[in-house]
Amino acid sequence: MTAKKIIRQLHLWLGLVSGLVVLVVTLSGAVLVFEKELEPLTSPSLYYVQPGAQRLPIDSLKKQAERFNPAMKLVRVEMEPHAANRTMLFFGKEGTVTWMLAVNPYTGAVVRAADFEKRFFRILLNLHRYLLANELGKAVTGVCCLIFLVLVISGIVLWWPRRWKYFRQRIAIKWNGSFKRVVWDLHAVGGFYVHLVIFVIAFTGLTWSYKWFNNGIFLLFDGKPMVAYKAPANKVMQPGGAGFYERVYQQANQELAYKGSMVIQFPPSDSIAVTVTKESYEARITNVVDFIYYEQGTGNLLQKRLYKDQSTGMKVRRAVYPVHTGEIFGWPTKLLALLACLVAASLPVTGLLIWLKGARGSEPKQKVKCKKIVLHTLAEVNAARIK
CATH class of the missing domain: 3.10.450 (Nuclear Transport Factor 2; Chain: A,)
Structure with missing residues (x-):
């Protein structure tokens, strides 16, 4: 058995094993791409x-x-x-x-x-990450995510034309071909056009499936594990008084005077500082967040943790989420992620049809060749009989 046949069998059986999970995860992911835009419209x-x-x-x-x-x-x-x-x-x-x-x-x-x-989108996210089955579902989606990466790589190997003169056939769908040919083209050609995007989406998805992958980001870029940040302790213990959180809000808006969404975390105890975060809508990419810590009671500024001062590992880790969702550069990358998710959702379906119907891209050519051999053999037999 040749290497390509082995890869074809690997691609087939891994696809059959993970197909249903891939279908659920990609379809739910396609909807979640526009969660921020859709939820305010629906509620x-x-x-x-x-x-x-x-x-x-x-x-x-x-x-x-x-x-x-x-x-x-x-x-x-x-x-x-x-x-x-x-x-x-x-x-x-x-x-x-x-x-x-x-x-x-x-x-x-x-x-x-x-x-x-x-909420609908929270349930959808639970389905996307955990298949509504908590840690068991998380383990299944994690394994299927790894399998999907193998499928993307093996799919490109199988797509790759033996000769460059066949390259044009591999980048266009032959809509006037047979059902088998159209199905094969939808699977192979469609997968080719989005393979880089779906590979990146699946690769970044490993961040939420495996701690070793998340930790590996910091080890790779910082040379050390992630540093866990906590709100500092208050230096002075005194009541906040009337209007405390309004003062904190006004101070934080002055410190971070850009357009963006703000979150004020209420401390779980009186000894912990108030955490204020603000995400910049003016940054070149999304998920750029600054942290400020204020002392309870006095409202004194205790600490700043600005995005520009973060380690490379933390900046990369913050970029993982918008890269995964397609939000990284706004609408253009969101639309690209949506299209890639929809094509990825079609791959298990077309792959199953290829297996059930025996549709292969090279099959029509092989049939024609066999037909010519049979006709040539019959002609020789008839010629022998005439002699």
């Missing part, structure tokens, strides 16, 4: 309000959220300082349930409350 009451004359202080909005469910402990608030028509989203824990409260920043009213884990 406008959760994100949009009619702008008012003046926004209420964050401390007042926090109290309103706490009154809505006294059994809940708030952990953070997310906001868009530049968008006057956006709600403030408070997140709180009640046992194992994470609540998401949309608060009107002008009236203080809780306009909507939702179980964070039961």
Whole structure:
């Protein structure tokens, strides 16, 4: 058996084993590419309000959220300082349930409350990463992700033409060909055009499947494991007083005076500083986030952890997510990721049809050749009979 036949068998059986998981993961991933754009459209009451004359202080909005469910402990608030028509989203824990409260920043009213884990896109993400089966599902998707990388590489080897004069046949779908030929072309030609993109998406996906891969990013670029960052301890212990979080918000906006989304983390204890993060919408790439830590009570600035000062490993790790989702350079790369995911979702289907129908790209040529041999043999037999 030749090397190419071995690779063909490997490609076939690995594809059959992982096909269903690949189909589920790629289809769910295609929808998740535009999660940030689609969710506000599907749940406008959760994100949009009619702008008012003046926004209420964050401390007042926090109290309103706490009154809505006294059994809940708030952990953070997310906001868009530049968008006057956006709600403030408070997140709180009640046992194992994470609540998401949309608060009107002008009236203080809780306009909507939702179980964070039961939102459509959260369920879809759970399906994408865990197949709705927790750690078992994570193990399955991780293995299938590795298999998919092998399939992409072996697929290119099988696609590669033996002679360059056949190259044009390998980059165009013969729509007027037989069903088998069209199916083979959809699989081989379609896979060829997106193979680099789907390889990168699958490769970066290993970050969430395996700790060794995530740690390897820091070892490769920093030469040492990832440094775990924690909010510093307060130097002075005193009550925050009225308007504390509003002051923190105003100070953070002055320190980070660019357009972007902001998150204020409410400390789990009185001894821990308040963490404020802001993602820049003005950076060349997405997921550029700065951290600032403020002392509880006094509001003194304790520490800055700016993106520009991060290690190379941390910057690469921050880029992994937008590369994986296609968000890295905005709409152009998102559309590219969407197209690649849809083509990748078609590969298990066309691959299964190829196996069931025996469709091979070289098969039509082989049939013609065999037909000529048979006709030539019959002609020789008839000539012998005439003699």
